[in-house]
Amino acid sequence: MLDSRRFRGALGRFATGVTVVTGLMPDGTPAGVTVNAFTSLSLRPPLVLIALADSTTCLDAFIKGDRFAINVLREDQRPLSLTFATQRKNKFKGLVYETWDSGCPILPGCLANLECTRVTLHQGGDHVVVIGEVDRMEHSEDGNPLLYYRGSYARLGEKI
Numbered sequence: 665m666l667d668s669r670r671f672r673g674a675l676g677r678f679a680t681g682v683t684v685v686t687g688l689m690p691d692g693t694p695a696g697v698t699v700n701a702f703t704s705l706s707l708r709p710p711l712v713l714i715a716l717a718d719s720t721t722c723l724d725a726f727i728k729g730d731r732f733a734i735n736v737l738r739e740d741q742r743p744l745s746l747t748f749a750t751q752r753k754n755k756f757k758g759l760v761y762e763t764w765d766s767g768c769p770i771l772p773g774c775l776a777n778l779e780c781t782r783v784t785l786h787q788g789g790d791h792v793v794v795i796g797e798v799d800r801m802e803h804s805e806d807g808n809p810l811l812y813y814r815g816s817y818a819r820l821g822e823k824i
């Protein structure tokens with residue numbers, strides 16, 4: 665049996681960006697969760713994927729709703745990451761956001777925002793892999809990403 669602390673330790677050596685993935689619950693309430701299990705998957709068609717724990721309170725937004733949005737955080741958006749990584753009722757309280765075609769929250773000040781249509785769901789152990797096709801996106805030419813490495817937030821170092 666693999667030691668789960670060592671497994672997490674090994675996986676934590678893979679540095680990632682941080683996103684807040686947003687959607688709408690079946691009753692139309694906005695939902696959002698901090699996700700670093702996000703990756704590009706295909707260029708043609710333009711696909712991305714996220715992995716969400718089965719225990720995610722707002723999972724229905726992503727497995728029942730057919731649209732979702734990925735908001736790629738900047739280095740100064742750690743408070744937003746913390747808000748959406750905490751189980752609480754109204755994560756959007758006091759937050760001003762935009763909506764595009766789907767109504768999913770598009771968070772302001774991000775490095776990139778991508779609006780997607782869900783195309784497939786796969787169960788992977790205790791997570792659900794959600795694959796989406798990107799319908800619309802915006803990105804900023806400048807600014808640095810918020811990073812996550814070895815269980816802590818980090819900034820981009822020198823480019824090499």
Ligand SMILES: Cc1cc2nc3c(=O)[nH]c(=O)nc-3n(C[C@H](O)[C@H](O)[C@H](O)COP(=O)(O)O)c2cc1C
Pocket residue numbers: 682696697698699700701702715716717719720721722723745748749750751752812
């Ligand atoms: C940096 C960071 C990355 C995270 N990445 C993921 C992830 O990829 N998938 C996931 O299911 N939870 C991830 N989490 C945990 C969720 O954000 C957290 O459990 C959240 O509260 C779940 O949503 P809920 O409040 O609707 O239950 C991450 C947390 C942090 C701080």
